[in-house]
Amino acid sequence: MTTLSPYDSMSPVSQAAYRAKGAAADLAPLPRAAKDDALLAIADALEVRASEIVEANAEDVAKAREAGTAEGMIDRLTLTPERVRAIAADVRDVAALPDPVGEVVRGSTLPNGIDLRQVRVPLGVVGIIYEGRPNVTVDAAALCLKSGNAVLLRGSSSAYRSNTALVRVLRDAVGGAGLPADAVQLVPGESRESVRELMRARGLVDVLIPRGGASLINTVVQESIVPVIETGTGNCHVYVDAAADLDTAVEILVNSKAQRVGVCNAAETLLVHQDIAAEFLPRALDALADAGVTVHADERVMAYAKDSRATVVEATTEDWETEYLSLDIAAAVVDSLDRAVEHIRLWSSGHTEAIVTTSQQAARRFTQLVDSTTVAVNASTRFTDGGQFGFGAEIGISTQKLHARGPMGLPELTSTKYIVTGDGHVRR
Template sequence: MSVIEQAQRARVAAARLAVASRKEKDAALRALADALEARAAEVLAANAQDVAAGRAAGMSDALVDRLSLTEARIRGMAGGLRQVAGLPDPVGEVLRGYTLPNGLELRQIRVPMGVVGIVYEARPNVTADAAGLCLKSGNAVLLRGSGTAAHSNAAIVAVLREALAASGLPADAVQLVDASTRESVKELMRARGLVDVLIPRGGAGLIRSVVEESSVPVIETGIGNCHVYVDAAADLPTALAILLNAKTHRPSVCNAAESVLVHADVADEFLALALPALRDAGVTVHGDARTVRAGQAVGVPVEEANDDDYAAEYLSLDLSAAVVESLDAAVAHIGRYGSGHTEAIVTGSQAAAREFVARVDAAAVMVNASTRFTDGEEFGFGAEIGISTQKLHARGPMGLPELTSSKYVVTGDGQIRL
């Protein structure tokens, strides 16, 4: 089946979903979750094929981690679907409403977008997350994963489609687009009028390609070059705990910290604590001259950093570091190298926190907290569709409301415009 034929079938399914009740959608989501857990063994067997092929092809450890499924991760996927089932249904929510002077009653209500296309790399958990969020928000979804996860995605979608059909909703609400050639992505990007929005999730190259080449509207999800700024007024043990969590909790994801900036007034003391702790956690630090000297003072090797290091989304146990003279310098550094994803400040000064929050241009700003909290589930949205770094329609973790549009419903009793 061509992508266009799949999109046409998705539009039929979307029309059914648009009028599905919350009860129907929630029952289907719980059935999807149950089916994933019941058939975890076949999903894991399919995933093992992808992981083995990835390792044989020299895939990096970070990408293997993104690709790999475990029983715990499948339970997490199922748990995400159940969590979404428990969230309020955005469809039909009244965004605003009032009566005009001429007696017309005006309401702006949330409605599904229709057909959503997701283009993503490596992470098969996205398959279930995206399907669940699109189902709850009344949208059909076309899933175009990467060839590296082809077996995993096929197994997951087969489970989801069978569970959907058994629940009385159209199986074509969730379809997997062929990942064996790049032509399928091009077809998806050209399916304007059939696909209502495309959401790319992956590396900078994938996102740039979809944004620049698509005739279908795109919600841009960006890479995560996230910073932790240790202010002069920071509690240093707290700053160290936040930095270690932000960098090492799961380094292969987009909300992991990739750079630390340290105010010059506390640099010697903080780096004397942080560099040995980072080394013990397996982190390689790429630093400026002062960070290199601080490493020499405590016997920790620090690689000399360049512009590429400060611009990098490592997705590994690597961290760039720089000493800055002021909060102004920290904001300027972030403005130059940041990706607009998540930035964090550790400080005991409310004035510094307010200034940092006001001046840093990012989808999420953390004050005395780890960058790892920028996540739809952590924010209480359920499994997210992605983290948007654009400024139109959706920004930050995208949950159910971000997968809807709106329409105006105007009710009168015979008014005509004079």
């Protein structure tokens, strides 16, 4: 009588997770050098096979344009030879980062002579559910491999050809470097059912990380029985204080909004203190016009827009809660810094807020009162990024408060365990 293993009765998604769990067990004890060699092999392979990747991506981009996809989303989807080289460079940067696995978080010798250490260990199998950003495929794989985790990648169907090509390159490089190729897998299937199966793979998948819009994130948070690290949408604010330097404020505003619109750290709302509005807003509106930005303005901002070159429309309640991911920004005049904070508390997604001011007192109060992952003082919201923070390519920006918050680099992809070393100790 033949006995079937549990694997034989599993769905394709569960089988992938089962293989990933085995790969994770093999990865966990590997030294840094073995993981770094695999990452450098990945970087080289991306550059050598860039044309193959870009060709596959072009099919996804063409399909997206036919479907009328917004330009901001197409920008996220698009891979060029230059972007592939930049992704490869990011992988090399990850290889150069310290390995968090084995780091002693804390330790001591207890009064009874037992040696106690809390050390970093991989999470295990990490599932990433994300939308049309194929660069996430490589970023996630690189960070997971470096931190000793296996990764299951479930991108959107809009990037399926791109992700298939990328994962093929990644697996070839990982296997060629002597690591288990199943440490990097694309979740089988393009249907929503494959996502639901991944969310139900408790015991095989250790944690899920969703990256994308509010709808995707909410679905994963609400429906998953696998633990979730929630990455949030980016309804980010720039507050121009009464004591702001006007030139600095204009430059930060335009950079925050228009430097790249289809990303979560782009500013979506401008708040201006009433004492500086008459002087600042005409300049700001013209600068936004030059950048091609449409302003969704409250009544007080509208009053300063009459002689502006800006395209201005009346703001609705919906505008204050919208992550545009486009050349649009909501704008309002507020009576005070505290009113700006009230607005942010009401509408912010908890990602990034910036204040522009020359007042140390105002900056201190703003940073104390605003409860977001990142609060910028006289700096663009666009700096909330793992690479900009020196973490290497990030896995996402967590807007929750448990386990990880803000840009998630390598340490955030580990858990810890305690190692207790005695000399025949028994508890009495």
